[in-house]
Amino acid sequence: GAVVSQHPSRVICKSGTSVKIECRSLDFQATTMFWYRQFPKQSLMLMATSNEGSKATYEQGVEKDKFLINHASLTLSTLTVTSAHPEDSSFYICSASPVSGDYNEQFFGPGTRLTVL
Amino acid sequence: GQNIDQPTEMTATEGAIVQINCTYQTSGFNGLFWYQQHAGEAPTFLSYNVLDGLEEKGRFSSFLSRSKGYSYLLLKELQMKDSASYLCAVTDSNYQLIWGAGTKLIIKP
Numbered sequence: 001g002a003v004v005s006q007h008p009s010r011v012i013c014k015s016g017t018s019v020k021i022e023c024r025s026l027d028f029q030a031t032t033m034f035w036y037r038q039f040p041k042q043s044l045m046l047m048a049t050s051n052e053g054s055k056a057t058y059e060q061g062v063e064k065d066k067f068l069i070n071h072a073s074l075t076l077s078t079l080t081v082t083s084a085h086p087e088d089s090s091f092y093i094c095s096a097s098p099v100s101g102d103y104n105e106q107f108f109g110p111g112t113r114l115t116v117l
Numbered sequence: 118g119q120n121i122d123q124p125t126e127m128t129a130t131e132g133a134i135v136q137i138n139c140t141y142q143t144s145g146f147n148g149l150f151w152y153q154q155h156a157g158e159a160p161t162f163l164s165y166n167v168l169d170g171l172e173e174k175g176r177f178s179s180f181l182s183r184s185k186g187y188s189y190l191l192l193k194e195l196q197m198k199d200s201a202s203y204l205c206a207v208t209d210s211n212y213q214l215i216w217g218a219g220t221k222l223i224i225k226p
Contacts, residue, residue: 043218044160045202095158099133106214111159 003027004096006109013084014117021079021112023094029074030096034106035067037090045091050077074099084116119143121217123205128223129195135219137203145210151190152178152204154219157202160204163190176223200224 003026013019023033032051036044048064048070050056058064059116077096081088091113095106121141127133140151152160163171165204166181168205178191190203205217 043216046214046216091157108161110157113157 002107004093004094004107004109006092006112009110010071010113010115011105011116012115013086019081019093019114020082021081021114023077023079023096023109025075025096025098025107028096028107029099030077031099032097033071033077034095034097035069035077035079036093036095038093038111039090042110047079050093050108081114084114086116089114089116119209119215120184121207121215123203123217123220125218126221126223128225129192131195131197131224132226133195134191134193135195135222137192137205139188139190139205139207139217139221141186141188141207141217143207143209143215146183147208147210147212149179149188149206149208150214151177151183151188152206154200154202154204155168163203195224197226201222208222 005084009023011019033074034044035047036048036050038044046059047062048058048069050069052071056069061112066082071077091111095108097106123139148163149165151163153163154160164179166179167181169181171180181188184220202221204219207215
């Protein structure tokens with residue numbers, strides 16, 4: 001149980017385009033979903049926390065107009081990188097916390113590698 | 118500020134034992150996690166400690182001392198596939214996960 005999927009797993013796009021990444025909890029309902037990004041050889045950096053039906057809470061330094069997060073249901077959150085630029089190239093990982101159970105639990109998706117040309 | 122320290126890199130020999138330390142200073146404490154992350158992949162959960170003591174799970178064990186702000190991950194009978202980064206993360210009083218930078222473990226034959 002507690003499986004989280006992400007789609008796509010890899011995406012290459014041209015500078016200036018927008019990219020949408022989906023994060024789904026497959027066998028549980030997630031009150032909260034988290035979006036991280038990770039640059040090579042660096043640790044995870046939390047970008048934002050999203051709760052179903054409400055606006056996401058962004059970490060300091062993360063542009064909310066550039067990284068649009070929609071948590072429309074208890075099993076789906078999306079991250080849209082708008083007007084992507086090469087510096088946005090990174091590994092984007094989502095995680096989800098179940099509605100029931102320990103609030104601390106986070107289950108990670110497999111990640112999406114974004115390359116902006 | 119909040120801070121988690123762990124060594125940047127460690128090297129060990131196949132079949133041996135290695136201990137990866139993690140010290141933390143956070144505003145409150147609601148548990149400590151260890152994750153394993155292979156290059157190019159998302160982290161996978163290894164252990165969770167919220168009370169002092171040792172939690173054993175197969176070849177992996179995790180220890181916590183809340184009074185010392187200290188934890189370690191112990192890996193026994195090392196295998197080549199254990200080569201990965203090991204991330205220590207602490208949940209603070211606001212239930213925010215604070216991540217360490219990770220320890221890259223290199224296993225040599």
